[in-house]
Amino acid sequence: MEIKVLGPGCTNCKTLDRIAHEVVQELGIAATFQKIESYEDIASYGVMSTPALVVDGAVVIAGRVPTPRHL
Numbered sequence: 001m002e003i004k005v006l007g008p009g010c011t012n013c014k015t016l017d018r019i020a021h022e023v024v025q026e027l028g029i030a031a032t033f034q035k036i037e038s039y040e041d042i043a044s045y046g047v048m049s050t051p052a053l054v055v056d057g058a059v060v061i062a063g064r065v066p067t068p069r070h071l
Contacts (some may be wrong), residue, residue: 001031002057006042007050014070016051024069028046 003020003058007013017035024031036042045054049063054071061071 001029001055002034002041003031004034004036004054006036006045006052006054006062008037008039008042010050013051015065016053016061019065019068019071020053023068026068 001024003024005013005017005020007016013035017033021033036045042050042052045052045059047059047062052062052067053060
């Protein structure tokens, strides 16, 4: 599984990254993580509001930080 956290490095972006790592670890899923901070790269996913989470190429969350339960 490939997971990308999109965002410029704000507090919410860091929180989403932390939550995603926690959920993957709790579920025992093998995943690679990548941080995307370039506005051009973020826009290429059609995301206009960060933070956003991309899983295997699909945007699954944008513009909010979910609770671990809702991820």
